[in-house]
Amino acid sequence: MSGTDLASTDPRTGEVRTAQPETPAGAVDAVCAGAGDLFQERLSSWDAPDSGTSEPSRLLRFLADQLDRNRDELIAVLDRETALGSARLAGEHARTVFQLRAFADAAGTDRVLQPIVDTADPGRVPPRSDQRRINVPIGPVVVFAASNFPLAFGILGGDTASALAARCPVVVKGHPAQPFAGALIEKIIADALAAADIDPRWLQVVHGGSVDVGRRLVGHPAIAAVGFTGSTAGGMALVRVAAERRIPIPVYAEMGSVNPTFVGRHAAVERADDIGGGWAGTLAASAGQLCTQPGLLIVPEDAADGIVSAARAALSQADIIPMLAPRLAETFAAGVERAASVPGVRMQRLAQPDSSGCAVPAAIGEVDADTVLAAPELLEEIFGPAGLVVRCPVARMPDLARAIDGSLTAAIFADPGDTEWARGLIPILRTRVGRLTCNTWPTGVSVGWATVHGGPWPATSVPHGTSVGLTAAWRFLRPVAFDGFPLDLLPAALRTPGE
């Protein structure tokens, strides 16, 4: 038993409160074993169709109801622990409730289960047997909650919801910087499970701040897959633990992302104030602590002045909240300092209105394309309210797009006169990201079937997945084919006469 108490820092004041102890190793093991036992006990029930009535589907709806019921208290507890503000947290609450219900509706549908029925074709050369395939749950899933979206990517966020929609039992570790919110959400879960009369092993919460708890969860033999949102270092550490198991398992880690935005010449000239101001808004909102924050703004070198002026003016007037935790504030300051120290970077830090708690000075840097291409560290994410404007000859933009590692998103701003320019850039950007936005900032991600919140490394550890949107459930499913089976031994969803 490690017995470390978790601590919560008020980002506004720096006040530290001690919360619940870390879950002891024995309890972590018991929780994982329980998830594994439940998965085995429920195997036969899976063959029945899930028209929203399976235990995990019902749980998703009851969780949404309980989140609604505890809305105000939850927002108050989270605001004290995150300083994100009640308006932002209310929006995130609505999105999270919607997401839970959307996954409850999606569970058991053909879009999730992807059934394919190929009846026998003995005359084909070579002949085809009766093959029917469907997605089945991968097994118990461990989820690591993120801190920057304490609800949407938190204990009851998209990873948990999508794993439940895949009918996988979930063990979720709350974020150690938000232990009071974690305790309240644990109570919300207990109430939902009791109200729905559902086996509590479907969704279990552990608490831990040490590396040991994470290693123990990912290493447990009952666990079949992992969902994680956080830093590249944290995600890759879990990837390594998973690879060293006797039976390796997939880790879906969403990690670092610089999210480049490219501006066409006409857009830069015609909409300098809008674009500069809008970009500054994305740096300021939530203190820039968004996975999709556009950290690089690539602007035609001869049309950049207006955008840079507008961005600096807007950012200097923005009311920027403190960062989520002291460690993030330190990492941010070091990141800005590292970028500023590269010769050729002109970094402007904004006066810090309030130095208490986790407040940090926002910053905008300027640099030319040659400098960036020679100093790839400038292409790394700085998590927080900072961005870099790259003054770039239009002809060099493709080189810059190719030099950027994988990101969750890229944006282009293009006026009608920029269409040919956009046509040249989009095919390159498509190779670097999971999602492209046009004339809109990528910070808002709506939840649907077409959503992709993923991308090549280091945006994620598995380039095929998405951690937002309804196909996120695919990460926790795998296909099984039934070959030559009589109809009465097939899962219900495959008992059609065939195509």
Place this chain on the structure above:
Amino acid sequence: MSGTDLASTDPRTGEVRTAQPETPAGAVDAVCAGAGDLFQERLSSWDAPDSGTSEPSRLLRFLADQLDRNRDELIAVLDRETALGSARLAGEHARTVFQLRAFADAAGTDRVLQPIVDTADPGRVPPRSDQRRINVPIGPVVVFAASNFPLAFGILGGDTASALAARCPVVVKGHPAQPFAGALIEKIIADALAAADIDPRWLQVVHGGSVDVGRRLVGHPAIAAVGFTGSTAGGMALVRVAAERRIPIPVYAEMGSVNPTFVGRHAAVERADDIGGGWAGTLAASAGQLCTQPGLLIVPEDAADGIVSAARAALSQADIIPMLAPRLAETFAAGVERAASVPGVRMQRLAQPDSSGCAVPAAIGEVDADTVLAAPELLEEIFGPAGLVVRCPVARMPDLARAIDGSLTAAIFADPGDTEWARGLIPILRTRVGRLTCNTWPTGVSVGWATVHGGPWPATSVPHGTSVGLTAAWRFLRPVAFDGFPLDLLPAALRTPGE
């Protein structure tokens, strides 16, 4: 330049012939860089629809034509190098040609590209933006050809065909034990490329027997994914190389698989001869060198005698070809010896008709369930003409099913009276495999949309994929969402008005 010459052993005689040298390191790098350059050069052309007219689709068809044209010579060269026999090789040839054409037809279809169009819904809470998603090629793919299916899983096998169908340039390493076939297939590729007037960087072959060539291919920065079929040790070595890259990439390795078969009591009694003889046939065919060979036959303990007798009788009369290579024969002998040395295993080796070349004695072991459950090494694959009959109380079959690591396939043999027994076992077996067959041996895998040739570790390194069937192309694609784009900047496949 390493300069090691590859060598080919005639499995029937042991005669060794020296073939072409290993591809030098510089040439390996140049080939990978060429694939990367081609991928970049072709990015814009991807946005046009592929109605079978893209370069890789055309190449797939020309490859099929050239394979047809060189059929007899290829079978002769392969028979000398593999001893698989011309009938088996002719069947595999037909299947491989079919597979190439099927992937040419599949490329560019909605089933491969999986487009999803969600038009904007501003009234939804939260609002939904216009999101459209489609699968895009992951980038250049390295393929490692297998030796046991020198055509279907070879240089022009399913990994290569599915990567081309995903519009990824392919670099493929021929199997080092089949260098003469490799040289002929390289010429077939050159002829197809010339006949179709297609850039040769779409499909390039390298030769190598050393670990260095494999490491170099997987480590090259231009490479985005890997397909491999072979041993668990070989596959996991490549997984590690891929994980240690600056930018890790996915490795789709199909590796070891024990493929359990469970027999119901009624089937065991009523069809003892059929089942025993059929099982022996799968051990004997191609000297048991099939990924889906059912290495474990689990039979009700009180109904096993008839099946064991039939299997031994059939196997002793079977004409068993030599194994593919001296190393495989050695590994097989060691595997049989290891299993035979476990107390409680009664191993019967068949008299060896011919000890020249790579001939090995086939073997059938008998063991009870308790012994297997206490000695998990008996659940490991023995690649070659050997199998283990497990005499198992029916009530313990679920425990045995759970104890088996991931396999490509499992089979059940069930008569009408065994239906309830089958209903209890199928949900468990479903968690262990990618494919279940009923009353049929799993060694034949037909190529279709519903095909799954994959499964949990160690059957594969990525449990979501399949290396046979048309959705094998999904492994080399990843989704990209376009958010808020005007129709004229979207890929052709997403320019629909929406659902």
